[in-house]
Amino acid sequence: MERSVFFISDGTGITAESFGQSLLAQFSGPTFCHHTLPYIDTREKAVKALMQITEAHQAEKVQPIIFMTVLNEEVSQLMHTSGAYIIDLFSTFLPGLEIELESHPLYTVGKKRSTTSSDSYHRRIEAVQFALDNDDGARFRHYEKADIILLGASRSGKTPTCIYLGLQFGIFAANYPITEDDLDKGTKLPDVLKPHKERLFGLTINPVRLAGIRNERRPNSRYSSARQCQYEVHAVEQIYRQEQISYIDTTEFSVEEIATRIMDQANLVRRLK
Amino acid sequence: MERSVFFISDGTGITAESFGQSLLAQFSGPTFCHHTLPYIDTREKAVKALMQITEAHQAEKVQPIIFMTVLNEEVSQLMHTSGAYIIDLFSTFLPGLEIELESHPLYTVGKKRSTTSSDSYHRRIEAVQFALDNDDGARFRHYEKADIILLGASRSGKTPTCIYLGLQFGIFAANYPITEDDLDKGTKLPDVLKPHKERLFGLTINPVRLAGIRNERRPNSRYSSARQCQYEVHAVEQIYRQEQISYIDTTEFSVEEIATRIMDQANLVRRLK
Structure with missing residues (x-):
């Protein structure tokens, strides 16, 4: 029995994928079926992704798991309506960091100074x-x-x-x-x-x-x-x-x-x- | 004025670094000084890392920030005594995932099936x-x-x-x-x-x-x-x-x-x- 895992990002998806894989590798039991959906940066793409998630949910009769690094607020909100088990990397840590740094996040996708x-x-x-x-x-x-x-x-x-x-x-x-x-x-x-x-x-x-x-x-x-x-x-x-x-x-x-x-x-x- | 950021891991540190960089790139204000400390998998290495963190804290007069992906419990606990602002990627999500998957994490470093x-x-x-x-x-x-x-x-x-x-x-x-x-x-x-x-x-x-x-x-x-x-x-x-x-x-x-x-x-x- 497989369980679908979605790595969803409005950027490359590399961070969501690499983090998600590290975390899931800690569990030896279930078999996961990976789907990476990068560049989900519009409402249309988000809706299409939602359909894919819903299909997996119905086929597997178990909540899919989402690892997401999404800055686009509309996309992020849509993902939270998916019924999946969500690990939301940005929303979990951005608000705390905002207070700590006394600075507002830019919410701009694909900013990664080093590369x-x-x-x-x-x-x-x-x-x-x-x-x-x-x-x-x-x-x-x-x-x-x-x-x-x-x-x-x-x-x-x-x-x-x-x-x-x-x-x-x-x-x-x-x-x-x-x-x-x-x-x-x-x-x-x-x-x-x-x-x-x-x-x-x-x-x-x-x-x-x-x-x-x-x-x-x-x-x-x-x-x-x-x-x-x-x-x-x-x-x-x-x-x-x-x-x-x-x-x-x-x-x-x-x-x-x-x-x-x-x-x-x-x-x-x-x-x- | 710089603020030190540490990416600490008992593995390669690639996930902590890539996630931390994405997150910090959302803040245009402060200038960060990056330190990646990979393979911190023993008490000795953790103590050495702590000294480096304390030094930065004293020199910069502001809490350093730590992004960590550490599975080793002793190392993890030591890091939490550092006085830094900590973003702890594994402890934040592992317990929830454990319940969701009804399976115990292995807590084994370097497990990443795909690579x-x-x-x-x-x-x-x-x-x-x-x-x-x-x-x-x-x-x-x-x-x-x-x-x-x-x-x-x-x-x-x-x-x-x-x-x-x-x-x-x-x-x-x-x-x-x-x-x-x-x-x-x-x-x-x-x-x-x-x-x-x-x-x-x-x-x-x-x-x-x-x-x-x-x-x-x-x-x-x-x-x-x-x-x-x-x-x-x-x-x-x-x-x-x-x-x-x-x-x-x-x-x-x-x-x-x-x-x-x-x-x-x-x-x-x-x-x-």
Whole structure:
């Protein structure tokens, strides 16, 4: 038996969704069916959303749950007539904050200074571009400009982490894959990385998980064999320990968790205001 | 006069931060000084955080504000002794939800089904890889597999949007830059895109803004001149209208907004559970 959950916003819906998912993940019992309805910023769209909510209610014979971040007052009021169980993030906290700050809310949708200001926009785009240009050991000549250089065996999560660090925090992140060619020269730090030691950060991963990921890309190859994955992971971790390079195990983590843990452990300062 | 705001979490802190920023952006008056403290999951870390909060309080002579998503009960209680103005996202809503769902919360940190399950992890990584492999018109042979193909003049925001669509929604997004070479052949859809018309989506941008962005990359070039940017944007928009391709103006939007609006307008179904 499923229970419908609606994430409703007159903006992107990202906050409602991310908060709602965290909260619902605390309950192991029911199975939820997610619906994200962003940009509900007119009466017409709100009425259409209401119909969808009512349909779910009738089909499932249980109140749907709404997580909402809605500033538009008309939309907000309409949602409160839905008969759903509502978690209303803005109305719960805005009035208290208004008193505390002795200032009136603007009630303007889509205001989020950090991501829309022109400076931040540039920095984010530059940082993503930096991650792409300096992905996979493609070149080293910009390592001087990097805030951090991620190391790891092929497919241990370096690329998406670098991109996320750029997008979310404006961090310039390069990455260097430690390959078999490197390891053939001995279990030691590749020469090209030596001048940048203080900026290195390692990723490691459970070899079985790594084999699974590699198998999706090159099935039944030497590259994706259990033995090869075990060898590479083992060698890479040995280098980290030898050289006292901080590292984390990405096996159980999402990209967001890997990136925020690196920010934390490497004491990186975010570059977006 | 600044007022400190702390985003405190025993997880990544992303939810506390994103919600707190949305809420604070509604107040134009005060200037806030942001501190994100993620992974506060032990008594020791909580005590250290408390010291930082107390210092800010004393220096600024005004209560700091805390947005918190903390499941660890000891940490949560300690934060409530801080003397700050607290917006406690979990304790505000968990008890009500517990009654509504007739189920006990797990109180386990870092549970967020959508981003950590192995299937979703694979899909996200594959989608980011797809965006990278099919970036900037690099190749067309995978266009069949694309959920969407973004068009636009160079530097109108295609790459970060494609990556974000992959990371956030598991969408396979390719992109094709409409270049001067294309436009020299006439103001029409490049041949290579014709078989994929139903999957095309256009980006456009204010030419002045575009010139600013291009100038950061190649200062004082023909490529970044006002005249060239105006010409390209104008021609690209004409193609969209001629071919009835949906498009959006990215000038005032963050990457998140561009991506979520495309999801909405193109009726894309997210690929992450």
